[in-house]
Amino acid sequence: MTTHDAGPGSTTIDTAPGVISVTREELPPLPDDIISSPDAGHIDPRKWFVAPELPFEIEIGCGKGTFVLNESQERTDANFLGFEWEYEFFSYGCDRLRRANVKNVRMLHADATEFIRWRCPSEIVRTIHLYFSDPWPKVRHHKRRVVQDSFLRQCHRILLPGGELRIVTDHMDYWAWMVEHFARVNEKAGSKAIFQTREFAPPASAGEGELVGTNFERKYRREGRPFNSIVLRKPNVGEPVIGPSA
Numbered sequence: 001m002t003t004h005d006a007g008p009g010s011t012t013i014d015t016a017p018g019v020i021s022v023t024r025e026e027l028p029p030l031p032d033d034i035i036s037s038p039d040a041g042h043i044d045p046r047k048w049f050v051a052p053e054l055p056f057e058i059e060i061g062c063g064k065g066t067f068v069l070n071e072s073q074e075r076t077d078a079n080f081l082g083f084e085w086e087y088e089f090f091s092y093g094c095d096r097l098r099r100a101n102v103k104n105v106r107m108l109h110a111d112a113t114e115f116i117r118w119r120c121p122s123e124i125v126r127t128i129h130l131y132f133s134d135p136w137p138k139v140r141h142h143k144r145r146v147v148q149d150s151f152l153r154q155c156h157r158i159l160l161p162g163g164e165l166r167i168v169t170d171h172m173d174y175w176a177w178m179v180e181h182f183a184r185v186n187e188k189a190g191s192k193a194i195f196q197t198r199e200f201a202p203p204a205s206a207g208e209g210e211l212v213g214t215n216f217e218r219k220y221r222r223e224g225r226p227f228n229s230i231v232l233r234k235p236n237v238g239e240p241v242i243g244p245s246a
């Protein structure tokens with residue numbers, strides 16, 4: 001897994017690693033016994049924040065960081081870990097966050113799905129945000145889509161009881177793929193269901209008439225594209241997944 005590393009010739013915009021971007025010291029390489037002991041690489045990312053006791057949220061694929069920047073300023077009572085694997089976007093986002101002097105955001109230059117699978121302990125995340133995830137339209141690339149059966153199960157593992165996976169997409173084919181995958185874990189799965197389905201409500205930082213207020217939403221809204229959205233909620237302890245009214 002890659003972490004922030006400004007090699008020769010690369011552009012370093014965020015000049016303060018350790019303030020916004022998570023450093024190699026904070027996230028050392030996976031230990032050798034990871035195969036025989038899958039939890040051996042777990043590390044508590046809440047410790048990377050100034051106020052580690054605050055509720056912890058993740059954004060997968062921040063792009064230029066608009067959502068995480070605006071939302072973290074609206075809700076200073078939560079910590080946000082943003083993932084962006086494209087280095088130029090990652091450093092652009094880090095730079096914006098550092099200039100805004102936010103204290104409740106850290107950014108990781110890494111594959112979020114790998115982090116969730118190998119590094120993240122169970123039941124520590126209140127909310128996972130996945131907005132305008134890359135659709136990978138070619139069939140041979142569908143395996144690169146973030147939403148997969150294993151991803152949904154890993155999200156369930158790391159979410160706190162009552163925690164939410166929040167998703168918005170503009171892409172019709174990817175949405176159809178997601179709906180198929182959700183059906184194996186939500187109410188449609190009957191006794192195998194692990195998530196409740198909830199309607200998506202805009203977050204605190206969304207503007208008038210916006211679903212979430214990311215760069216991609218703003219661009220696609222100008223083009224008149226329709227959007228789909230959903231919240232998958234992990235039930236509280238003792239709460240049935242499928243309520244009496246379902």
Ligand SMILES: C[S@@+](CC[C@H](N)C(=O)[O-])C[C@H]1O[C@@H](n2cnc3c(N)ncnc32)[C@H](O)[C@@H]1O
Nearest residue numbers: 061063083084085086111112131132214215216
């Ligand atoms: C289509 S863009 C959307 C960006 C932003 N969420 C928005 O709505 O404006 C998707 C972004 O997610 C990043 N990304 C995709 N899969 C990722 C992963 N597994 N881990 C980290 N970043 C990822 C891509 O590099 C890209 O910047």
